[in-house]
Amino acid sequence: MPRAPRQITATPAMIDALRKSPEAHKFGHGHALILSGGAGRTGAARLSARGALRIGAGLVTLGVPGSAQLEVAAQITAVMLRRVDDGNALTALLADARLNALCLGPGLGLDGRAVALLAAALGRSGDIEGIPPPPTPRGVGAGVGGAPRAVVLDADALTILAGHPALFAALHDRCVLTPHAGEFARLFPDIAEKLNAATKDALASRLDATRAAAARAGSIVLLKGPETVIAAPDGRAAINSATQGLAAPWLATAGSGDVLAGFVTGLLARGFNPMQAAETGAWLHTECARSFGPGLIAEDIPEALPEVLRSLGL
Ligand SMILES: NC(=O)C1=CN([C@@H]2O[C@H](COP(=O)(O)OP(=O)(O)OC[C@H]3O[C@@H](n4cnc5c(N)ncnc54)[C@H](OP(=O)(O)O)[C@@H]3O)[C@@H](O)[C@H]2O)[C@@H](O)CC1
Numbered sequence: 001m002p003r004a005p006r007q008i009t010a011t012p013a014m015i016d017a018l019r020k021s022p023e024a025h026k027f028g029h030g031h032a033l034i035l036s037g038g039a040g041r042t043g044a045a046r047l048s049a050r051g052a053l054r055i056g057a058g059l060v061t062l063g064v065p066g067s068a069q070l071e072v073a074a075q076i077t078a079v080m081l082r083r084v085d086d087g088n089a090l091t092a093l094l095a096d097a098r099l100n101a102l103c104l105g106p107g108l109g110l111d112g113r114a115v116a117l118l119a120a121a122l123g124r125s126g127d128i129e130g131i132p133p134p135p136t137p138r139g140v141g142a143g144v145g146g147a148p149r150a151v152v153l154d155a156d157a158l159t160i161l162a163g164h165p166a167l168f169a170a171l172h173d174r175c176v177l178t179p180h181a182g183e184f185a186r187l188f189p190d191i192a193e194k195l196n197a198a199t200k201d202a203l204a205s206r207l208d209a210t211r212a213a214a215a216r217a218g219s220i221v222l223l224k225g226p227e228t229v230i231a232a233p234d235g236r237a238a239i240n241s242a243t244q245g246l247a248a249p250w251l252a253t254a255g256s257g258d259v260l261a262g263f264v265t266g267l268l269a270r271g272f273n274p275m276q277a278a279e280t281g282a283w284l285h286t287e288c289a290r291s292f293g294p295g296l297i298a299e300d301i302p303e304a305l306p307e308v309l310r311s312l313g314l
């Protein structure tokens, strides 16, 4: 019998974890790497990067193909930029163990480069059909201490996973998958079918579906919506409600999910464990929308974060 899900609220433990030590320098708060797609499609990854930086990652770098370098350079300041043209370039970059959290999906695209980046991020570049084996430096796919690197997979990365079973099989317990309902149905069609056919309470069914997906993936799954459900492979689950008194309807705007992916990535870079990062990121995301209120667009979400953090006493 699975444990009852936790309703996410700001507990003293969450607030404590969000506090920054007065002694630490920027590398003590982690370095997040967000991989972007090509020119004309870089907005989503830039939104994620801004979210990761605002939530406290010490450094945030956007990995972009050469074609998008100028476009992105013209739009960023505190966020940094590295050229990442293919899977080999990412593998080489990941020899730096200080890059401790990755985000793939927002605006990534579905082309060969995107597939190769996903394979490299999951440490599988040498054995995926059609992707040449790279010269693998030691430690690739691993973070500090040899544990696999934390990876947030959203948007296009989820669509790629749905078409590449070998990549799906490479998911691990430091991955956080953040599908909306459409992406969930693409990735877990049989589970989604059962969910749609369910006759019991809608939230309970979403909870069952998210738990089943997390168990299959071996990763944290965060199913987005007005009631966001988060589940771990071991059956732990939590719900972030944005309904009734906590409603945040202005979150239904293009790019808000990209910011959420950035929030979770930034928290992973800071050292939060994957379940804690997903829960805390989802809660703060809703609070930002509630704090900003009507007229919110995706760019406003990271900018609302300082006020929300201050209201927690940080
Ligand atoms: N500013 C930017 O640069 C932005 C860039 N973005 C980037 O665009 C790329 C594509 O991402 P995407 O999510 O827009 O498209 P896609 O993968 O086709 O899935 C959408 C289809 O799924 C379905 N669907 C079912 N339930 C759903 C639900 N709850 N919420 C949403 N959809 C739901 C629905 O089908 P329907 O139900 O209408 O038949 C819908 O047609 C990706 O890289 C992303 O990062 C965007 O983030 C926007 C801001």
Ligand SMILES: Nc1ncnc2c1ncn2[C@@H]1O[C@H](COP(=O)(O)OP(=O)(O)O)[C@@H](O)[C@H]1O
Binding pocket: 155, 179, 180, 224, 225, 226, 227, 228, 242, 247, 248, 249, 250, 251, 252, 253, 254, 255, 256, 257, 258, 259, 260, 285
């Ligand atoms: N009506 C709503 N009430 C509260 N939150 C919502 C609502 N609609 C969407 N959201 C939230 O907004 C975000 C939308 O993400 P997503 O669908 O991936 O959009 P995008 O791909 O444009 O970034 C998710 O965090 C989701 O939970």
